[in-house]
Amino acid sequence: MPKTTQPPGRTRVGVIGGGQLALMMAEAATTLPLDLFLLAANPSDPAVRLFHDVTVGNALVPEDVAAFISRVDAVTVDHELVALDALRSDAVVVAPSAEALTFAQDKAHQRREFSRAGLPVPAFIVLDAYDEAVISDFVDGRATTVVKAAKGGYDGRGVRVVHGDPRNDIREVLTSSAVVLEEFLELRSELAVSVVTGHDGVRVVYPPVDTEQRDGMCVSVTVPSQLPTSLQTAATELALRVADCVRAVGVLAIELFVTETGLVVNEVATRPHNSGHWSIEGAVTSQFENHLRAVAGLSLGSTALAAPLSLMVNIVGGSHEPPWNDLAELRGVYVHHYGKSFRPGRKLGHVTVTGLSPSETAETEAAIRSLLAH
Ligand SMILES: Nc1ncnc2c1ncn2[C@@H]1O[C@H](COP(=O)(O)OP(=O)(O)O)[C@@H](O)[C@H]1O
Numbered sequence: 001m002p003k004t005t006q007p008p009g010r011t012r013v014g015v016i017g018g019g020q021l022a023l024m025m026a027e028a029a030t031t032l033p034l035d036l037f038l039l040a041a042n043p044s045d046p047a048v049r050l051f052h053d054v055t056v057g058n059a060l061v062p063e064d065v066a067a068f069i070s071r072v073d074a075v076t077v078d079h080e081l082v083a084l085d086a087l088r089s090d091a092v093v094v095a096p097s098a099e100a101l102t103f104a105q106d107k108a109h110q111r112r113e114f115s116r117a118g119l120p121v122p123a124f125i126v127l128d129a130y131d132e133a134v135i136s137d138f139v140d141g142r143a144t145t146v147v148k149a150a151k152g153g154y155d156g157r158g159v160r161v162v163h164g165d166p167r168n169d170i171r172e173v174l175t176s177s178a179v180v181l182e183e184f185l186e187l188r189s190e191l192a193v194s195v196v197t198g199h200d201g202v203r204v205v206y207p208p209v210d211t212e213q214r215d216g217m218c219v220s221v222t223v224p225s226q227l228p229t230s231l232q233t234a235a236t237e238l239a240l241r242v243a244d245c246v247r248a249v250g251v252l253a254i255e256l257f258v259t260e261t262g263l264v265v266n267e268v269a270t271r272p273h274n275s276g277h278w279s280i281e282g283a284v285t286s287q288f289e290n291h292l293r294a295v296a297g298l299s300l301g302s303t304a305l306a307a308p309l310s311l312m313v314n315i316v317g318g319s320h321e322p323p324w325n326d327l328a329e330l331r332g333v334y335v336h337h338y339g340k341s342f343r344p345g346r347k348l349g350h351v352t353v354t355g356l357s358p359s360e361t362a363e364t365e366a367a368i369r370s371l372l373a374h
């Protein structure tokens, strides 16, 4: 396919996947010297309406990915379910690289590599097949364990906290994926840190954020974290060690557990992440702009707070369509509607409120939560 004619100086950036992350990348790109191209699975995907150039194709089919990236200067992803071999190309800048994406695609690879690098992770074993001896050795003396699908899970799908014998769950998950079996940790709270790395190795880091999780899914994010400063400093230091291990260009979001004995690495995403959506209104440069800047080789923007406090709440499909208009009526609330069709349990959007302090935003937060509870 011929290369698209291009004004000088404008980088052609391809985004693989047409979900809400691609949508918010496109919003951020409006002020950058970039032209965005999209590979979307379906014409109805959320990001399609914001891209001028859309290819419909399957990100897991190497030919679709190869044809798409032959038209751009640099390529990035909205999700990690991509045919990695097609990304091992010298003809185009790939950010994150196939090697970095492997961390996000495969929880087993991630646990092994982080453990090898001496990073704190939960005690774990990887099962490619059912192995009674190895399982009983690990399960012995543990009342609760966590059975995770190594591949294909998100938003808690693929994660099972098992009280009692996990063997049946292991067998079930093994029918579709390798299993990571790990210790269940008593969590005091959960944190996330986003690190952005340019091709030149220059890094910027967003402040640690508190994430509230329910049933494996993020409910809300508070920035700055309300944890002690010493713990936040330790979280940032740990995130940078994780970034050294993954070596991803662009945004690397690192989810951390706070336990009684200290910080533990949960998992990473090698792309903009739900825990960074607050940055659209709450930071000088959003995670989406910084991600695109990194991918395109532009200098990175400031990650400083633009408001003393930001709170982001996810809008997830319940029993009916969320009250979008009522949310939009709330003063000081920024509404992000992803344009997805309604389905129970599906992330349909998010709202962000910024303010001076938790007490200042408390009333608005209560109004948001009350609207979402109905
Ligand atoms: N070992 C563990 N101990 C306790 N809770 C866990 C453990 N692993 C995961 N969880 C809980 O499940 C959530 C989802 O797990 P995670 O591995 O991040 O899966 P996903 O890829 O679906 O986000 C975590 O945010 C945490 O609340």
Ligand SMILES: [Mg+2]
Pocket: 155, 255, 267
């Ligand atoms: Mg997670």
